[in-house]
Amino acid sequence: MSKIALLGYGVVARGVLEVLAENGALLARRLGAPLEVKSILVRRDFPGDPNAGKFVRDFAGICADPEIEAVVEVMGGEEPAYTYTAAALRAGKHVVTANKQLLAHRGQELLDIAGETGVNYLFEASVGGGIPILRPLRECLSANRVDEVCGILNGTTNYILTEMIQCGTDFSEALSQAQALGYAEADPTADVEGLDAQRKICILADLAFGRNMPPEAVSAQGIRAVSREDVEYAQRLGCVVKLLGRALRLPDGTAAAYVAPHFISKTNLLSHVDGVMNGIVVRGNAVGECLFYGPGAGGRATASAVVSDVVDALLHASRRKDWGWAASGAPEPQSAAAVVSRWFLRTDAGLAPIGAAFGNVQFLSHSGAPAGEYAFLTPPMTETALLARVGDMPLLSRYRVLD
């Protein structure tokens, strides 16, 4: 019998219990022994709950319990998750987590602790929910120099944008709808402002480049400013608007990561990742481009990744996984302003300043556009170069364009 503890009793923890109940026989066969949740750390009462017998209020008891081989941290947030995770790893227990915030900020420290005590710290569920992406990136593509990771990393914002594109609703209406359906939280800030995607692209960059990418180095722009007009211009260009997290290796040997809404061509498979789904493209110098697609959130999907990690941790108990995630070294992170793109610009500044800044550009027509509004694409250039040309010209909107 393999025994584990859950820290937290939210959607993912319940998903884990559901999957263990449903696939118990299959998991026992894979592990060679039944897998059982012995304790669940809760912070409040759940009257009449069928799992009440497993509830504990004190983490120290879990940490000191020699029967518990692995701890599943699904409480979220940086503290007390960091303290508990570090303590569990130091106590020789494997830790499996879905906590992207903790990983993005302190993952490297925790991996070091896991390395010292020779246990596993696994976190497939922290990016892309149930989609296998971190282990494929590190293990199946290990022959590659990874040059880019780029993806739709947040289901809530992708749902909102998909509604805006397919139904012509505006942002606030689509957000209310997402909240009504339970896809967005009452306080949607972390999703809508791109913070959730920022954490995830940090973790992807950490593993893709083997070097810590601190969240402070990653600019995050959300989707609040995406207008119906932008969505319509995108359609005219054969594109859709999607919020992307991107991490790139730049020609000068540095690396940059950022989160921002993009115009993506409909010939790019990412443009067809709709609704609450996630899709992540990895570009390696041997393989070319691969895409990984699936449910990026939800209790059962996330539990799929968590429980698979538990199986892996228990089967490979004696072998620390080396994630190749170093605190420093190359490629050094730098600002995303150095990343080259074509740009879509929309302005009501008039023709003269556009001509002065960009020369002969081709304008995009839009039947509903007010008089004096112009939209156009620029040649490829860095954000720094773009902003130098734009100067003090007022912009109504600005998007990177991805083919």
Added chain:
Amino acid sequence: MSKIALLGYGVVARGVLEVLAENGALLARRLGAPLEVKSILVRRDFPGDPNAGKFVRDFAGICADPEIEAVVEVMGGEEPAYTYTAAALRAGKHVVTANKQLLAHRGQELLDIAGETGVNYLFEASVGGGIPILRPLRECLSANRVDEVCGILNGTTNYILTEMIQCGTDFSEALSQAQALGYAEADPTADVEGLDAQRKICILADLAFGRNMPPEAVSAQGIRAVSREDVEYAQRLGCVVKLLGRALRLPDGTAAAYVAPHFISKTNLLSHVDGVMNGIVVRGNAVGECLFYGPGAGGRATASAVVSDVVDALLHASRRKDWGWAASGAPEPQSAAAVVSRWFLRTDAGLAPIGAAFGNVQFLSHSGAPAGEYAFLTPPMTETALLARVGDMPLLSRYRVLD
């Protein structure tokens, strides 16, 4: 220094040499030692070849060389690949392969030998070329009961169908074009008749269900009979024609696999997998559906998977990977005739027999259709039930429809 041997000197072997040369420093860092190809088994001369110094004609020498830790078998075909692989595994060498034919027919035997001698037999490259699919299926989704694997597994036929769909060419024209571009071989039988996809869906079924799926149990229908008319009817239905390999767990506890062209709805992401690319959907009872997309062939892409497997084999030398692929047991393979689908049928048999067989069906219009030709969709039913209803009604075409 880690030394390996290559068996074969074709496109994949050259890709492996290219990737090792280009990413040598990175691989040495990951492995803790440089990785070097010591010997290449060739069957003929390559005058003036830069690798001539590594060429050997005798496999026994490779097998007896204590310096060679891993053998990369990229010669293809069942023999002598089986004999060499078995001998290398028995000699305590890891074997990495891209040989789908050998795996589909005798993979389970070879895994047993690897298990006895405690070495790795790894074959990520055998399905989906460079796409990480086998290890994600077995490791990252191990919490799931896998209910279905379904994919575009052959780039040649997908290129031909994409040309037919996007340019209105017919099959033979698109095939010639694929041959001119090097996407199809002079003898295209294995691709066009679905045999390559058949081997790959066998391997996927083996791993998804944990039970050997013999190729003899898997019906394979190719794309030779796909006509321009079928492609146009599909468009009218909001579908495209794609060759799919599918393996499903059936409600009665058995499993079935087959290869056939399908009508796939454009709302299904697989319908957007175009050209020579591959895409594979895995449906698990916890995760739901995930899709893995990327280059399914080509020297460098396949080498990405091969070299990543070599790294994995060398890093985890002491641990045999248990692929959970048993010779017998549940789910028992059965005929694909038991798989339920909606069907697209096209016939010139006249209205009376259609009405007698299917009652009130809704006909699909097609402006170019000759008088007396009718096309329609059936309700969901097994192939067995369909054929019983069709009786001796002559059909012009018949496709399963996938939403």
